[in-house]
Structures are given as C-alpha cells and as structure tokens.
Amino acid sequence: MRRTRSGPSIREFLHYYVLVLLAEHSRTRRELIEEIRQRSIGNRSYRSSGVLWVASAEMDNVLSNLLDRGFVELDSRRGKWAITWHGRRARRRMERENQSEADTKERAADKILSLVEDTPCSSYILDVGTGQGYLAFKLAHEGFRVLGIDSCSLQYSKDSIEKAQEQARPEGGNVEFRQADIRHFDQPDDTFDYIVSSQAMHCMENQRESLKAIYRLLKAGGRFFCIDYLVGSKGFLAHGFHCLLASSREEWTEMLVEYGFSNIRMYELDDYLLVEAEKQ
Numbered sequence: 001m002r003r004t005r006s007g008p009s010i011r012e013f014l015h016y017y018v019l020v021l022l023a024e025h026s027r028t029r030r031e032l033i034e035e036i037r038q039r040s041i042g043n044r045s046y047r048s049s050g051v052l053w054v055a056s057a058e059m060d061n062v063l064s065n066l067l068d069r070g071f072v073e074l075d076s077r078r079g080k081w082a083i084t085w086h087g088r089r090a091r092r093r094m095e096r097e098n099q100s101e102a103d104t105k106e107r108a109a110d111k112i113l114s115l116v117e118d119t120p121c122s123s124y125i126l127d128v129g130t131g132q133g134y135l136a137f138k139l140a141h142e143g144f145r146v147l148g149i150d151s152c153s154l155q156y157s158k159d160s161i162e163k164a165q166e167q168a169r170p171e172g173g174n175v176e177f178r179q180a181d182i183r184h185f186d187q188p189d190d191t192f193d194y195i196v197s198s199q200a201m202h203c204m205e206n207q208r209e210s211l212k213a214i215y216r217l218l219k220a221g222g223r224f225f226c227i228d229y230l231v232g233s234k235g236f237l238a239h240g241f242h243c244l245l246a247s248s249r250e251e252w253t254e255m256l257v258e259y260g261f262s263n264i265r266m267y268e269l270d271d272y273l274l275v276e277a278e279k280q
C-alpha cells in the first residue's frame, strides 16, 4: 500500500531538497514529487515500502512558502517552478548551517549510557537489531546483563550474530546474542527492564509490529531507548535518502502513544534522534 508522508520534519527536508532539485532545472510540482520518489528508490533494498512518496499538500505548502520568501518562482503558463538567485544562496546557507559534527552516533549511545547510569546493574537489557553488538557491548561493559538479537535478514547482516558471538566469547557471561526477529521473539511478556535499539528501526519491515513486540517484552515501568536517523535537513545532509526510512519525531509520537507508551522524550543529536519512552 502506498503511504504518503507529511508533517514538520518532512517539510523541513523539502525546504532544502526542492531547492536542490530546482537548481538542476525547473520542474512542475508533479515532477518534483516523482523525482523524489525515483531518487529514494534505493531505500527499497532496506525495506520494501521504503520509497518516499511526499504528500501533494505538503509539496504545495513548501512551494508556496519558498515563493513567499523569494527563493523560487512559478512560470504559470508551463506550470514549472524555478529557483531564484536568493534561492541558490539560501540552499548554500542551509548546507553550512546543517553540517553535522562527527561521531554523533557515539554521542547518542553515550546519552543512553547516561540515562541508565543510576539503575541497578542487575537490570536485564535487550538490544534489538543488535548487528555485531554495537550497543550490547557498551551496556555489558557498564556491568548490565544484555541480550542482543538480530534477524540477520539483510544482505549485510547475514553473519552479524555469528560475529557478535565470537566477540562475546572472551567477555564471559553477561552478554549473549541470538538470531531472532523481534516480531516473533519467543520470550515471556514483561521480561526486560530496558529495550534499546540503534539504527535498526528504519530497516524493520513492519515497524508497528516491532514496536508492539517491544512493548510486550518490557516490564511495567521499563524504558525503550531508540537511536535512529533524524528525519529533516540534518539527517538528509548526512545520510541522504536513507534517513527517510526512519520515522520523524511526529510519526514516533503517534506510534508510541498508539502502543501505550508514555513519558516520551526525544533528543536531537545532529543527524541522529534518540527516542525514550516508558511502558506504563
């Protein structure tokens, strides 16, 4: 099913990217939407529904805003939009202002460590979409008991769990890895004190089902921490169309509330977003 995307984060991305497309040559509104769809087609290799369809109303809104600011102009006879001199300068300015600092994923991971630092080390933590154990090892080194799971379902992730297990051997007991898809993970309800995930939600085939499973597996009062790409101009400048596989702040809030999470907090760390939510 085709899902169009809208909301402030998508608009923020469009304010930048429409200027990029119009700097190449003038285009109609329909051509702009189609070009974005075409350029995001590579996202399909990560998630079959990952192609970006921008809602037409959102494109109208952005074009009219750019027009008011003198960044674009409309040739109404041909229905074509073109970038102005001011628009070209504005695009360069956005690029300068939205440059990300290096190592923001590391900073996001450090933020998770700081948010769990005052909890007992007997806490049991699940790392979903662990890959080769990026977060799992960091948490285990803090003294927590950690289980990392990964579906190993992507081309590059086929042997992730095997590699993580190899690395875990010399560590001794408190970090363990298993191959499993979170949606079908065979564990009792209310098992984990925390569930964490880094850069994995965006490539999950059915994010809603995954979130539902995460909620089920958390203990009451347990918290979910998720690092993923920031949807908007910073995320786009650092990761291109790949960042648009992730959920925007608004989409996150809608999904988390739908599945019963509360105390939702979000931290923007340049091109990454850290989401925190609690099971009631």
Ligand SMILES: C[S@@+](CC[C@H](N)C(=O)[O-])C[C@H]1O[C@@H](n2cnc3c(N)ncnc32)[C@H](O)[C@@H]1O
Pocket (backbone or CB within 6 Å): 128, 129, 130, 131, 132, 133, 134, 135, 149, 150, 151, 152, 153, 154, 157, 160, 180, 181, 182, 183, 197, 198, 199, 200, 203, 204, 205, 210
């Ligand atoms: C980009 S990697 C991130 C790995 C690691 N967390 C990191 O930050 O380096 C995303 C991982 O999510 C895994 N994944 C995708 N869908 C999943 C699912 N439904 N359940 C568990 N893991 C999944 C993929 O196999 C892949 O290894």
